[in-house]
Amino acid sequence: MSLQQFMNEAISPWMKQDGPDSDIVLSSRIRLARNFSHYPFPMIAAEESLEEILNFFKEKFEHQSFRDYNDFEIVKMRELQPVEKRVLVEKHLVSPHLAEKSEHSATLISQNEQVSIMINEEDHIRIQIYFPGFQLDRALAQASQLDDWLEEKIDYAFDEKRGYLTACPTNVGTGMRASVMMHLPALSMTHQINRMTPAINQLGLVVRGIYGEGSESVGNIFQISNQITLGKSEEDIVEDLHSVVKQLIDQERRAREALMNRSGIQLEDRIFRSYGVLMNSRIIESKEAAKCLSDLRLGIDLNLIDHIPQSILNELMILTQPGFLQQYAKATLTPEERDIRRASLIRERLQLEHEE
């Protein structure tokens, strides 16, 4: 398979679209946790009960369509190879948790891969929807409609006082986690993000890296999301997140401008060095690749590099993950082999831009 073909299949259609403020906001996501009433939660449920829920979804929702989300396909985790599961995790279509406890879990994925409804995760149902760029309101509205669509056929575990009941007390109430993925190279180069994080935390929001909770982000990508799910309406939570993200966007733009004015040539040097590394390296580990890709993307955003599309960062951040590399190579690779594959895939991808 050619790289072009592989990429077309690997990158979800919605990721190729542009969204508002997409120079800084990579994607917006809403996740709703829901459970069936009168069924024990997946963690302690018996196999039959989990299978019953799986079958229910297969019967009622497989190949169904709702609005723009066509032909939901049910993907059972136990029917996948480990590398296939890893690819779904790397595409953020399923959570690592779902892929791990894969005996009775599945996901319903819409054809455009914008919606994924995870079944038998920590909760019975996790509805997840993505939009490109900064579109939290739209994501919330669509998620809520999808939720209503499911509720037509499902009795939810709901309580007047506590709201939507979830396995973990950290999700109860709205069951909603709204998050925004942001590329903040200037704020992290100037260490401003570290100073802003405590203030953001005080508003009931969390800042974390793209994978996991560590304070250090990979490729200057940060995820901002709500921590509180109880006692506030969905709209209020999203509004709070919205206003913080808006401020971060403004600050990042200001920091980029200041960097260009104060140390333009150093910044340009850094960007083109990273470009050189990506174009020429024969071995590259994921952390270095992420750093260089972030620099390259910044160079594109600042119009220092104009023949490469913006989407290169999102694209290559996903394609250079271990699961994808192995799927492309059609073989299991050791970490050393992966670093070599990664370097050649990046070179090949950048070469495509030169040919055009």
Added chain:
Amino acid sequence: MECQQCHERPATVHLTQVVNGQKTEVHVCEQCAKEKGYMNYGEENFTLNDLLSGLFHSEGSSPFTGQTMKPYQQATKLKCPTCGLAYQEFARIGKFGCGDCYQTFDDRINPILRRVHSGNTRHDGKIPKREGGNLHLRKEIDEYKVKLKTLIEQEEFEEAAKCRDKIRSLENQLHQGEDGEN
């Protein structure tokens, strides 16, 4: 930035401490941070669940009176009739077994919810369409009641009368619905 301790390696651990309003910043490398005990939680793989279950256990014991464990001992006998999850088990794993656990452990979970959700213990968001039929009505009535109060305060009695009638008709609707169910 170099490490403030060894001045050799780059500082990768950045710590801000506020003690009595006095702010100090520490920038050290990972090795020095470990030596100084800034990172002693790192290796024990401390998860959110550990933290949560820690909160459950602390509840019930009073550091002031020295009288401990009584409410907790009672709670250990508590068991969810639907899924069979014991309170003790719930406290250990920090997860509920089913929706009914919320009811079973109702009077014990407010402290934890308060801590996790900035003091909140009651839901104030979406209500399911089908299932929450009466809840929608009740929420609407509450909203009109708040409106009525402000209207009276502003001495807009004509509007207030309309609002009151609306509340009455909604309440009638609610009672009919409830009678119908019984």
